[in-house]
Amino acid sequence: MNPADIKNIFWDVDGVLADLNHAYFHFLTGHPNYRDRYAGLKWEQLPEVLPIVPEYGALELKTHPELGKEMDRDFCADQDFFRNRPLYPKVIETLKRLNARGYRQFTMSATFDVAAKTAYLNDILAPVTDFLVIECVRHGEFMHDTAKVDRLRECYEKYALDPGETMLVDDRIYNQHAAIDSGAHPVRLRCEFTTDLPDELAWIPEFGDVEAVADWLLGEDR
Numbered sequence: 001m002n003p004a005d006i007k008n009i010f011w012d013v014d015g016v017l018a019d020l021n022h023a024y025f026h027f028l029t030g031h032p033n034y035r036d037r038y039a040g041l042k043w044e045q046l047p048e049v050l051p052i053v054p055e056y057g058a059l060e061l062k063t064h065p066e067l068g069k070e071m072d073r074d075f076c077a078d079q080d081f082f083r084n085r086p087l088y089p090k091v092i093e094t095l096k097r098l099n100a101r102g103y104r105q106f107t108m109s110a111t112f113d114v115a116a117k118t119a120y121l122n123d124i125l126a127p128v129t130d131f132l133v134i135e136c137v138r139h140g141e142f143m144h145d146t147a148k149v150d151r152l153r154e155c156y157e158k159y160a161l162d163p164g165e166t167m168l169v170d171d172r173i174y175n176q177h178a179a180i181d182s183g184a185h186p187v188r189l190r191c192e193f194t195t196d197l198p199d200e201l202a203w204i205p206e207f208g209d210v211e212a213v214a215d216w217l218l219g220e221d222r
Contacts, residue, residue, distance in 0.1 A: 015171035057173035152182035
């Protein structure tokens with residue numbers, strides 16, 4: 001991929017713009033259904049509680065070996081925990097910087113509750129919603145649905161985007177395939193606890209934060 005060809009950016013939210021790991025830690029240690037079980041849990045122990053599935057490459061409540069479905073349900077049902085995912089540093093500044101350089105920017109966030117997630121995104125990203133288009137998709141079966149691919153294709157048509165000029169920035173490994181399958185360019189963000197890409201996807205550019213993505217796109221060094 002030539003960064004100079006990119007005109008449109010779809011940002012995944014959890015693990016890219018916002019710290020989902022933060023939300024998971026406080027959910028496990030604070031929710032009444034789990035706080036006794038995980039009293040004393042240390043931050044670095046999160047992958048022991050939520051084993052990382054190779055195809056996923058990041059923490060996910062549904063990977064808990066015993067209580068995955070229950071945890072996911074309880075997390076989505078409690079807005080105090082659901083919304084407790086702060087933006088990573090420099091997110092707002094970076095999105096504004098890219099907007100000033102002419103990039104069209106969107107979110108592409110998968111969730112079980114589109115209304116709740118959209119409301120959260122409009123709140124936390126309020127300083128940039130004058131140009132950032134909030135898009136959410138209701139995902140289906142864990143890691144085996146085409147929801148994000150289908151939604152990306154719908155957005156290309158809806159907003160008259162050329163997928164060859166578009167990239168998806170995502171931390172999850174299986175969503176790299178979503179970008180490729182939709183005709184866009186994949187870019188991976190390495191938030192804390194993410195695992196390495198498989199060999200067949202090792203060519204995908206990886207970055208530690210959104211500011212580094214912007215530097216790469218713009219050909220600028222920090």
